[in-house]
Amino acid sequence: MDLAAVCADCGAKDPEWASLNRCVLICSECCHVHRNLGTHVSRVRSLKHGVWSKEQLELIRFLYASGSNNIWEHSLLDPSSANKAKIKPTASDAVIPTKENYIKGKYSQLIFALKPSRDESSLEDLNRQLWSCVRTDRVETTLRLLALGADVNYVDPEKHNSPLHVAAKENQALQVELLVIYGADPSRPNAGDLSAIDVARLENHNDLALRLEELQFEITDRLSLFLCGRRPDHSRQVHFLVPELLGNFQQRMTPDGEIAKVRREMSKLSGVQLEKIAQDIYDEVDRRDVVRAWNATHNLTQNIDHGVDQFVAVFLPPNPKLSATRNQLRQKLAKYDTPDFATLIIDVLTECKRRFYDLPAKCDEHTITSSTKTRESSKVNSANNSEDPSLLFDDRNRDYDEVAESPCNKSRSSNAAKHWSDGHAESEHGNHGIHPDVTLDDYLELKEKLNDSAAKVQKLTSSNVTILRHLSTLQESLTELKNDNLRMRNELKSQRENQLTLLRRNPSPTAHMVSPSTSFPPNPAKTTHEFRGSDTTDSLECNRSKPFGIYAPINRTPTFGGNFLPRPVEKFRSDSVDVPFMSKYADPLIRETEVLTGAIRNLLSDAQSGQLPESSVSHACTISRLIQKIVALIPEAERTRKIEQVMSTMVEASVYLTDCCSAPSIDSDATCSAAYNLAKSVKEYLKLATGQE
Numbered sequence: 001m002d003l004a005a006v007c008a009d010c011g012a013k014d015p016e017w018a019s020l021n022r023c024v025l026i027c028s029e030c031c032h033v034h035r036n037l038g039t040h041v042s043r044v045r046s047l048k049h050g051v052w053s054k055e056q057l058e059l060i061r062f063l064y065a066s067g068s069n070n071i072w073e074h075s076l077l078d079p080s081s082a083n084k085a086k087i088k089p090t091a092s093d094a095v096i097p098t099k100e101n102y103i104k105g106k107y108s109q110l111i112f113a114l115k116p117s118r119d120e121s122s123l124e125d126l127n128r129q130l131w132s133c134v135r136t137d138r139v140e141t142t143l144r145l146l147a148l149g150a151d152v153n154y155v156d157p158e159k160h161n162s163p164l165h166v167a168a169k170e171n172q173a174l175q176v177e178l179l180v181i182y183g184a185d186p187s188r189p190n191a192g193d194l195s196a197i198d199v200a201r202l203e204n205h206n207d208l209a210l211r212l213e214e215l216q217f218e219i220t221d222r223l224s225l226f227l228c229g230r231r232p233d234h235s236r237q238v239h240f241l242v243p244e245l246l247g248n249f250q251q252r253m254t255p256d257g258e259i260a261k262v263r264r265e266m267s268k269l270s271g272v273q274l275e276k277i278a279q280d281i282y283d284e285v286d287r288r289d290v291v292r293a294w295n296a297t298h299n300l301t302q303n304i305d306h307g308v309d310q311f312v313a314v315f316l317p318p319n320p321k322l323s324a325t326r327n328q329l330r331q332k333l334a335k336y337d338t339p340d341f342a343t344l345i346i347d348v349l350t351e352c353k354r355r356f357y358d359l360p361a362k363c364d365e366h367t368i369t370s371s372t373k374t375r376e377s378s379k380v381n382s383a384n385n386s387e388d389p390s391l392l393f394d395d396r397n398r399d400y401d402e403v404a405e406s407p408c409n410k411s412r413s414s415n416a417a418k419h420w421s422d423g424h425a426e427s428e429h430g431n432h433g434i435h436p437d438v439t440l441d442d443y444l445e446l447k448e449k450l451n452d453s454a455a456k457v458q459k460l461t462s463s464n465v466t467i468l469r470h471l472s473t474l475q476e477s478l479t480e481l482k483n484d485n486l487r488m489r490n491e492l493k494s495q496r497e498n499q500l501t502l503l504r505r506n507p508s509p510t511a512h513m514v515s516p517s518t519s520f521p522p523n524p525a526k527t528t529h530e531f532r533g534s535d536t537t538d539s540l541e542c543n544r545s546k547p548f549g550i551y552a553p554i555n556r557t558p559t560f561g562g563n564f565l566p567r568p569v570e571k572f573r574s575d576s577v578d579v580p581f582m583s584k585y586a587d588p589l590i591r592e593t594e595v596l597t598g599a600i601r602n603l604l605s606d607a608q609s610g611q612l613p614e615s616s617v618s619h620a621c622t623i624s625r626l627i628q629k630i631v632a633l634i635p636e637a638e639r640t641r642k643i644e645q646v647m648s649t650m651v652e653a654s655v656y657l658t659d660c661c662s663a664p665s666i667d668s669d670a671t672c673s674a675a676y677n678l679a680k681s682v683k684e685y686l687k688l689a690t691g692q693e
Contacts, residue, residue: 620661
């Protein structure tokens with residue numbers, strides 16, 4: 001490694017570790033924090049004792065020299081941002097909490113990383129840029145696009161070629177390594193049913209095609225390497241290397257044995273379920289390899305200044321993208337000792353091999369032939385990997401210590417087969433209706449999601465009951481208001497009919513004030529003074545000359561001229577208002593009130609259906625306009641004090657309803673309550689204005 005390399009997180013010299021998916025180099029102290037982040041955030045690997053391919057190591061060297069760390073510290077490089085020296089820790093700072101807080105913010109929260117554009121088309125642009133960039137040797141640009149969120153499995157609409165197809169066609173080996181690290185699938189076909197491996201072979205890039213084939217079997221190869229110390233030779237079409245079980249395990253492989261039962265259950269799993277199990281075991285193998293490399297690097301004697309008592313997790317850290325059930329099962333893998341864990345790996349490798357070659361499942365065989373083959377070919381006496389398959393199941397030659405949580409002298413009678421068989425037995429015993437292909441993991445994960453959904457439904461149901469209660473009260477008030485309006489209209493109609501009947505029976509005196517033209521012909525010779533009543537004698541004589549039975553004219557203020565001035569109108573009329581006086585406003589008031597009732601009903605309907613936030617402003621404008629029309633119907637000069645008070649209450653209720661509907665966050669309960677208060681005040685105003693009170 002370059003002697004000038006420094007830790008990407010604290011600047012310490014000679015970093016001994018690398019983060020594979022962040023493409024940076026880190027020191028041992030920072031690696032302590034990275035190990036607790038989880039492989040979904042940072043997959044660490046020792047530069048000296050880790051398992052590397054030459055292509056991966058070359059990629060890390062190239063990207064780190066090209067400034068890959070600048071992607072994760074983008075905001076710190078901006079001169080206008082806060083001082084970098086005050087944020088980034090130094091090599092002498094304590095791991096806890098200084099370095100830990102910085103590393104978590106840098107990689108878990110990405111607070112310093114390059115941020116994508118908020119443009120709606122930015123994601124599509126990033127995918128197109130990635131698709132075009134992988135044909136070149138600009139690997140650092142590809143890493144930047146992937147960090148911004150570009151989809152590594154994006155395909156073009158025409159030929160369905162992924163970025164991995166393009167990189168394979170252009171023989172870009174480093175691009176292929178980076179894409180696979182970020183999740184590209186080497187076996188994914190395009191529109192022509194060609195995988196990236198096929199494309200590389202068609203272009204005569206044989207070395208790249210072989211590397212892509214190795215990447216296709218990355219998980220199973222790593223499991224074989226963990227058990228046997230070597231990988232399958234894919235150039236000779238040997239894709240799986242599965243060691244055999246010896247010793248006491250042969251007895252457990254009888255048709256009624258635990259291992260046979262586990263393999264029968266595993267053969268019933270779907271492809272997705274088997275893929276999940278293989279991925280979890282791969283992560284546990286990677287964790288154990290990191291522990292081995294860590295112990296080899298520090299010789300179990302070198303201590304790290306944590307600042308406080310802090311230990312590295314002895315199991316896989318939880319991944320928030322996975323369910324709680326799966327995270328718990330992943331962590332339980334750390335409890336498996338070497339023989340049990342090796343047995344589980346062998347079962348997974350055996351099932352993967354069977355499915356790859358499409359071999360029949362051996363679920364119904366009642367005899368299993370004992371193997372007498374030696375396993376000398378799989379022995380590896382390497383200083384870096386001390387696993388010897390012949391000693392793999394001897395408890396005296398374990399490669400790993402006991403888990404910290406368990407007592408040191410406590411023996412473990414549980415094993416991998418027992419875990420699997422007990423899990424399925426519990427599932428079958430407690431859930432007879434579950435499909436045989438459904439595992440306990442899937443059942444518990446689904447049960448957890450159902451519980452969350454049930455809690456949300458219960459909360460929504462409770463809220464809906466409250467809203468329905470308010471709506472029921474409002475609907476009752478509106479129905480009562482509508483009935484009152486109808487009753488008042490009928491009463492007013494009856495009163496008008498009675499008045500017309502009385503007028504027909506008893507004509508008004510004003511109808512006889514004017515005599516027929518034949519009895520009293522007009523006297524144009526009379527002056528204006530006579531019309532004003534100044535000539536008393538003529539007036540008396542006129543009264544005497546009227547026939548019997550004719551009423552004398554009432555001395556009223558003349559309609560024109562004269563010395564009498566009109567009386568000033570009071571601002572408020574007397575509180576005792578006659579029904580005939582107020583009845584002239586009854587019809588328009590009832591008509592506008594019915595329109596207002598319909599508007600309030602529409603608001604409540606939207607509140608019940610959950611559409612109130614979108615239409616609240618429109619409802620508020622409509623109701624406010626109707627209130628203004630109702631207020632303007634009775635002139636100010638003819639309002640009583642009581643009408644003014646009720647009108648003020650009605651206007652205030654309307655203003656409060658408008659405020660509720662215009663709030664940034666609509667509260668359905670408060671809005672319905674405001675609508676109820678408005679309807680009640682309108683009802684009181686209508687009764688008072690039409691003379692019902």
